[in-house]
Amino acid sequence: MAARPEELIKPAERISGFGNDVWTMVNSAAAASSIQPIANLGQGFFGYNPPRFLIDAAQEALTKVDCNQYSPTRGRPRLKKALADTYSPLFGRVIDPVTEISITTGANEGMLSAIMAFVEPGEEVICFEPFFDQYIRNIHLASAIVKYVPFMPPSADGRVRIPASEWTLDMQQVRQAISPKTKMMIINTPHNPIGKVFSRGELLALGELCVQHSIIILSDEVYDRLSYVPFTRISTLSPEIEARTLTVGSVGKAFYATGWRVGHLIGPASLINHVSTAHTRICFATPGPQQEAAAVGYEEADSRGFWEESRMDMMSKMARFNAVWEELGLSYIDPQGGYFVLVNTSRVKIPASFAFPPEVEERSRDFKLSWFLIMELGVAAIPPADFYSPENAHLSEDYLRFAVCKNDDLLELAKQRLRGLKKYMDD
Known part of the structure; x- marks a missing residue:
């Protein structure tokens, strides 16, 4: 019998191990559930629109010929220019909008561009x-090697x-974890899914190691506007650290518009030039x-008080939603930033x-719980096992990640339903 085409055509090794991602599994299960509507606190997209002034700006942009072309x-x-004006005071120096900023199609594509620009096959x-699981996919697409270092979870x-x-x-x-092959270190602050904001001391220790070993720092700061404690940008800690740091930002995360797919990287011209290529x-x-x-958004956000309003609104959502864990007596990680909460x-x-269906039965406990x-x-x-290497996935088996960037009525519905866990809990 002749082989079928799918048996003859093999995918490249760099993607063959990806399989079905966690997002597909959770969204498919949500669509199939007999309980509708689902209180979907899985994927981290917002349950509400960008602010009105941004929508008005987008509608006006659609009427401009140059905006509708390349x-x-x-x-x-x-x-x-709007980004340079916004971030120059936060970086403590004047950012050149021409040479030190690159606009990308979402923050993730920006990170892929940074990895492709500098990391050779076989480097680490x-x-x-x-x-965030996409880091690993991007590294594998570059045929590079991931070196994992786990956070130590606290005892309840x-x-x-x-x-x-x-x-x-x-x-x-x-x-x-550092070797002669180490080319890059990825830092995420505020962190997804932990909600941790790295302290100045932690960032300085990591930055000095990168300077010592000539390692590029890719600092994912897409939740920078949702930090609930003092926030340090690693690029501001020393000229030597700044010289090897690329800072990643996201219009979607900043303005509730994840579907717009606009991201940006800020860094020295010597690095940005290669990322842009x-x-x-x-x-x-x-x-x-x-x-x-987005330009209008950054131009007007400060005068409209948008940044503080956004931060306070998310803090309020987080506090009201997390009250359900207090009721249930389930341990949760109180985030310092972002809009995710990990619950034990x-x-x-x-x-x-x-x-369970076979594809879930063979997975870890957190997948089954989800x-x-x-x-x-x-x-x-979201079950966090896909946010770990296979060796350390056991660290996540009791956790689930909830996204709180949703409408208040959906959060209340979720709280009401989560109270149903009581009958499945031990004493």
Whole structure:
């Protein structure tokens, strides 16, 4: 019998191990659940629109001929100037909008461009776990090697509310992960999914290691506007650290517009030049109307008080939603930034009679818990196992990640349904 085409055509090794991602599994389960509407606190997209002034700017941009044609590959000048004006005071220096900023098609494409620009096949990139899973896919697309260093999770010690700051790195493990092949280190602050904001001391220790070993720093700061404690940018700690740091930002995260796919990288011209070259070859240019509207957003956000309003609103959502864990007595990680909360569900006991489909039955406990919540309670959350290497995935088995960037009525529905966990909890 002749082989079928799919048996003859093999994918490249760099993607063959990806399989179905966690987002597909959770969203498919949510669609299949008999409990509708699902209180979907899984994927981190917003449940509400960008602010009105940004929507108005986008509608106006759609009427402009130049906005509807190819944008300059490195970004529209107006957006780059608005970003330079916004971030120069925060970086403590004047940022050149022409040479030190590159606009990308989402922050993720910006990170891929940075990795492709500098990391050769076989070179190594250090990631701290848990990590945003797309980091690993991007590194593998570059045929590079991931070196994992886990955060040390805190002990609950009977507490319900555990500060995110108690997740720590063992600096000796970080040093041991560095080799002559280490090319890049990815730092995420505020952190997804922990909600940790790295302290100045932690960032300085990591930055000095990178200077010592000539390692490029890719600092993912897409949640910088949602920091609830003092926020330090690693690029500001010393000229030597700044010289090797690329800072990643996101219009989507800043303005509730994740579907716009506009990101940006800020860094020395010597680094940005190569990132822009890679970006040109990956997707050439980022959509013009969204860039033009984003420029208006950055130009007007301060005068409208948008940044503080956004931060206070998310803090309020987080506090009201996390009250349900206090009611249930389930430990949760109180975030210092971002809009995710990790909850320890070790006290939740899934009935032995509950049937899982084969693709879930073979997965870790957190996947089973996620499936159970969707099917039994109508609440979707993300199992963090895919944010860990296989060796350390056991660290996540009792946790679920909930996204709080949703409408208040949806958060209240989720809280109401989550109270149903009581009958599945031990004493």
